[in-house]
Amino acid sequence: MSKDDIETIKKTFSNALLLPEIANILKEGHTVTLILRGYSMRPFLEDNRDKALLKKTDCIKVGDAVLAEILPHKFVLHRIVKINNDAITLRGDGNLSDEHCHRNDILGTAIGFYRKGRNRVDSTDGMKWKVYSFIWMSLYPIRRYLLAFYRRIWIKLFGIA
Numbered sequence: 001m002s003k004d005d006i007e008t009i010k011k012t013f014s015n016a017l018l019l020p021e022i023a024n025i026l027k028e029g030h031t032v033t034l035i036l037r038g039y040s041m042r043p044f045l046e047d048n049r050d051k052a053l054l055k056k057t058d059c060i061k062v063g064d065a066v067l068a069e070i071l072p073h074k075f076v077l078h079r080i081v082k083i084n085n086d087a088i089t090l091r092g093d094g095n096l097s098d099e100h101c102h103r104n105d106i107l108g109t110a111i112g113f114y115r116k117g118r119n120r121v122d123s124t125d126g127m128k129w130k131v132y133s134f135i136w137m138s139l140y141p142i143r144r145y146l147l148a149f150y151r152r153i154w155i156k157l158f159g160i161a
Helices: 015-027 127-138 140-158
Strands: 032-035 051-055 065-071 074-084 087-091 099-102 106-114
Touching: 015 032, 015 051, 015 065, 015 074, 015 106, 051 065, 065 087, 065 099, 074 127, 127 140
Parallel strands: none
Antiparallel strands: 032 051, 051 106, 065 074, 065 106, 074 087, 087 099
16 A cells, blocks of 8 residues: 555544543553643644643653643643642643642643644753743733733734744
8 A cells, every 4th residue: 555545534532532541541651642622821832733742751840731630531731830749730821720630640741842733843851942931930920911912912913823
């Protein structure tokens, strides 16, 4: 069979069905590339455009973007903002409120992102991600205004690239 004969089928599954299976794959030690859904990591990551490269890790720290189950069958990819023993506080870059889980609710950590349709991964260990993360996390007190500007003005003028 030649490459031209291969048919690609794209299927969409609910997070409640798909993410438990992804958790099992991560537990087996594999990495997973996941198309992102939702707007909670705006402005850096966009719905149905960007992908996260995830792996299982036991070593987490403040600033890591993690896939976590915050309630039964409710999953988020958010940044860790606080660790207090087993209690983890999460916040999406595009969110103003916190969410909470336990250490064992973290399914995987993002080790990189494929953004804007690119085939090259932006590593979370890279300088670009670290600088962006530091700046964005430092801007939390005024994030409400920055996000409003982004949604109401930036996207209307420039779209989502």
